[in-house]
Amino acid sequence: MKYVEEFRDPALGRALSAQILSLVEPGRHYKLMEVCGGHTHTIYKYGIDDLLPENVELVHGPGCPVCVIPMGRVDDGIAIAEREGVIFACFGDMMRVPGSRGTLLEAKAAGADVRVVYSPLDALRLAKANPERDVVFFAIGFETTAPSTALTLKRARAEGVENFLCMCSHVTIVPPLRALLDSPGFELDGFVGPGHVATIVGLRPFEFVPAEYGRPFVASGFEPLDVLQSIEMILRQLAAGRAAVENQYTRVVPYEGNPAALRAMEEVFEPRPEFEWRGMGTIPESALRIAGEYAELDAERRYPPPGERVADPRECQCGEVLKGAIKPWECRVFGTSCTPEHAIGACMVSPEGACAAYYNFGRLARRREPV
Amino acid sequence: MSAEPHRCEDGTCITCGDVAVPLRVVSLDGERGLALCEDGAGRRETVEVALVAPVAPGEELLVHAGTAIAKSPSENQRVRLASAGPSGARTQGGRIAALFGRLRTPQRAASAAARRARRFSDGL
Numbered sequence: 001m002k003y004v005e006e007f008r009d010p011a012l013g014r015a016l017s018a019q020i021l022s023l024v025e026p027g028r029h030y031k032l033m034e035v036c037g038g039h040t041h042t043i044y045k046y047g048i049d050d051l052l053p054e055n056v057e058l059v060h061g062p063g064c065p066v067c068v069i070p071m072g073r074v075d076d077g078i079a080i081a082e083r084e085g086v087i088f089a090c091f092g093d094m095m096r097v098p099g100s101r102g103t104l105l106e107a108k109a110a111g112a113d114v115r116v117v118y119s120p121l122d123a124l125r126l127a128k129a130n131p132e133r134d135v136v137f138f139a140i141g142f143e144t145t146a147p148s149t150a151l152t153l154k155r156a157r158a159e160g161v162e163n164f165l166c167m168c169s170h171v172t173i174v175p176p177l178r179a180l181l182d183s184p185g186f187e188l189d190g191f192v193g194p195g196h197v198a199t200i201v202g203l204r205p206f207e208f209v210p211a212e213y214g215r216p217f218v219a220s221g222f223e224p225l226d227v228l229q230s231i232e233m234i235l236r237q238l239a240a241g242r243a244a245v246e247n248q249y250t251r252v253v254p255y256e257g258n259p260a261a262l263r264a265m266e267e268v269f270e271p272r273p274e275f276e277w278r279g280m281g282t283i284p285e286s287a288l289r290i291a292g293e294y295a296e297l298d299a300e301r302r303y304p305p306p307g308e309r310v311a312d313p314r315e316c317q318c319g320e321v322l323k324g325a326i327k328p329w330e331c332r333v334f335g336t337s338c339t340p341e342h343a344i345g346a347c348m349v350s351p352e353g354a355c356a357a358y359y360n361f362g363r364l365a366r367r368r369e370p371v
Numbered sequence: 372m373s374a375e376p377h378r379c380e381d382g383t384c385i386t387c388g389d390v391a392v393p394l395r396v397v398s399l400d401g402e403r404g405l406a407l408c409e410d411g412a413g414r415r416e417t418v419e420v421a422l423v424a425p426v427a428p429g430e431e432l433l434v435h436a437g438t439a440i441a442k443s444p445s446e447n448q449r450v451r452l453a454s455a456g457p458s459g460a461r462t463q464g465g466r467i468a469a470l471f472g473r474l475r476t477p478q479r480a481a482s483a484a485a486r487r488a489r490r491f492s493d494g495l
Contacts, residue, residue, distance in 0.1 A: 037387035064387045091385050091436075118385065119437020121417060141386035141436065148438035151419050196389045199433075199441050222389075251444035252391075252433065258440065260422045350387040 008046075008224055016228040017051040023235040030056045032234060033180075033324055034192040035063035035173065038222045040354055044361040046224040052231065059324030060354040062176050062280060063194055065141045066093045067322060067346040067353045070278045071312060073169060074099030076305030077138050080167060081112040083303050087130060089123035090138035092116045096349050100310045120152035120166075127156070127164035136165045136299040144196040146170040146288060147261035150268040153290070153297050165299035168269070168290050173197050174205050175286035176277060180323060181213045188324070190216040190234035192227065195249040202257025203245050210243035221249040268294055276309065278346060279319015318345035321354050328355040335359060391433040393443050394418065396426055406439070408432060 024030060034040060040060050043049055049058050062068050074097050081088035081104060088104070095105040095116060108114035113133075117123045123137035139149040149166060156164040173194060180186055193206060198219040209217040216237040220230035230248040237243060247253050268291060275287030290298040312318065316338075317331040328334050328347070338344040340356050347353035351360070394408035397415065406426055409415045419438040420426050431443035 036389050038389040041388055063389075066387050093386050119416075119419075121419060121437045142389070144389050144391075144440065145386050145436050147422060147440070148419065148436045151421055151438060155419075194389060196391050196435060196440065199391075252441050258422050260424075261440070264421070353387065 012225050013051065013228060016225065016232050020051075020056070020228070020232050020235055021053050023232065023239045024053050024055060025239075026055070028055060030189045030235065030238070031059060031187055031324075032056065032190050032192060032231060033059050033061045033188050034220075034227075035061035035177065036192075036194040036197070036222075037064040037067075037350065037353065037357075038196075039063075039192055039194075039220065039227055040357045041351070042222055042224055042227050044357040047361075048224060048227055048231075051228065056231070056235070058192075059188075059327075060321070061180065061191075061324055062277065062322040063142070063173070064322075064347070064350050064353050065145075065171055066097055066350040067318065068171065068176075068277045068280070069094075069097060069140065069169060069346065070276045070310065071099045072276070072306075072308050072310040074104070075101060075310060076300075076307060077167060078102070078104060078107045078112070079305050080136055080299060080303045081107050081114050085133050086113065086303070087126060087133050087135045088112065088114045088138065089117045089126055089135055090114065091118070091140065093350060094138060094140060096343065097346050098343065098349070120149050121155075124152050124156055124161060124164050127161050131163055134163050134165055134299075134302070136167055136303070139166050139168045139170055142171055142173050142194070142197050143200045143265075144194075146269065147200060147258070147264050150261075150264040153268050153294055154264065156297060157294070162296075165297055165302060166290060167299040167305075168288055170269070170288040171275065171277070172271075172286055172288065173201075174208070175283045176280060177206075177209070179280060179283050179286075181209070181215075183323070186323075188215060189238060190243075191218070192230045192234070193217050193219040193245075195219050195221050195226070195253060198247075198249065198253045198257070200258050200261045203247060203253065203255050204257075206245050210245060214243045216243050216246070218246045218248050219253050221252065267291070277322075278312065279322045313344055316345040318347045318355075321347050328358040331355070385436050389435070391435045391440055393431050394434045394439075396420075396428050396430045396432065398428055399426065406432075408434065408439075 078099055096103050104114050120137050123135055127135035203219060206217045209215050216234045218230040218233045220226050233246050233248055269288040270291040271285040272287045272289045274282045274284045276282050295301055315333045320326045321328055333344055338348050340348055343349040347355040394410050397407045397409050399406050404421050406418045406420045407415055408418045418434050423439045423442055432439035433441045433443055
């Protein structure tokens with residue numbers, strides 16, 4: 001679409017880069033975290049980090065909902081997919097994520113009826129077209145995606161579709177951010193915040209970041225100039241000794257979020273007491289499950305999964321990458337036994353995972369192009 | 372249902388990338404709260420519009436996983452960023468145009484600009 005060109009204007013990019021240079025103190029190291037796979041992708045596709053001064057480092061947080069799903073949860077999905085009479089519908093994002101017994105793609109090759117959909121509406125349509133089968137939609141994603149699932153569950157009930165079920169693995173962004181900020185030794189100067197999550201939940205849920213932890217938080221759009229401007233806004237706060245929530249993505253994000261989305265989520269979901277995150281352990285109230293009123297649509301009640309906790313392969317360091325503790329190239333198997341073609345961990349499977357982004361955009365070593 | 376790819380289309384994953392695609396409303400099914408929308412290439416899909424109602428044909432929506440999560444920015448909002456630039460015209464906060472005096476040496480700026488221009492244009 002035409003307007004996108006305005007957010008990719010090289011002249012503006014140079015200007016923002018120069019402004020960023022003017023805001024940093026020589027000798028001070030800045031570490032900024034982006035928590036959204038879309039931002040990771042933009043940064044490496046457009047080489048945003050090369051436009052930054054040497055002492056501004058970008059790290060990638062746990063914002064890729066595919067990457068944070070533990071292997072045991074993938075096993076749960078495969079177990080349901082293998083049940084007689086089930087059509088298992090999921091986003092393509094999940095097909096190649098390794099569980100302990102393989103991937104959903106491999107389960108499909110072995111005979112399970114696994115189908116890729118691009119929306120929960122697609123899965124509902126499958127259910128209507130196959131009334132004699134149960135269609136289980138594997139719902140993943142953060143708060144950007146959860147309302148879509150909630151609305152589809154409401155629609156299934158309203159339209160009397162009784163063979164549409166959901167295996168809910170939606171996660172929420174605030175608890176892992178808090179868990180990171182509470183981690184001993186965790187150093188960070190500010191967050192480039194998830195713009196589309198903020199479109200749903202607003203900016204208020206992120207006020208705790210400056211209020212309790214004294215760090216700036218800027219909700220960012222996804223074009224390269226959006227990300228650069230967000231970095232500039234964080235550094236401007238730091239230069240002024242301020243910490244606040246700011247909205248770079250004002251053209252889309254309202255402060256109060258989307259009330260209709262929040263109401264739908266409130267009606268259909270409830271927080272799980274705890275949920276396991278790959279590489280981060282168990283985090284309280286960090287994921288959603290289907291609320292009692294919609295219990296008959298919960299796939300895990302009709303088809304109870306094994307629910308076993310599976311440790312990551314010993315050589316996998318996805319957890320450290322997801323916390324920003326190491327860069328992808330610092331993982332002992334990055335680019336050698338772990339590649340997009342043969343991924344050991346989820347960070348390499350998802351194109352927006354930090355490892356895949358680094359690998360696909362040629363960042364195989366710690367080297368920045370001087371500009 | 373079309374053949375299932377091993378990866379998402381265009382190497383972008385819906386949930387990981389938190390992608391919201393701009394689609395234009397072609398027609399409405401008011402009774403069911405759905406809209407038929409199309410992208411710039413004319414591909415059409417059915418979109419849940421409960422979060423952004425009311426919508427009208429011709430409007431542009433930002434769509435994530437089959438649900439419209441916002442209306443596309445207005446023409447005014449797009450123009451505001453576009454007006455910033457080296458001409459010194461009206462800018463957001465007036466900061467950006469004033470910076471061109473601080474660009475690095477012409478030699479480095481020229482080679483760096485060439486690299487950046489390639490990088491930015493590759494993404495279009």
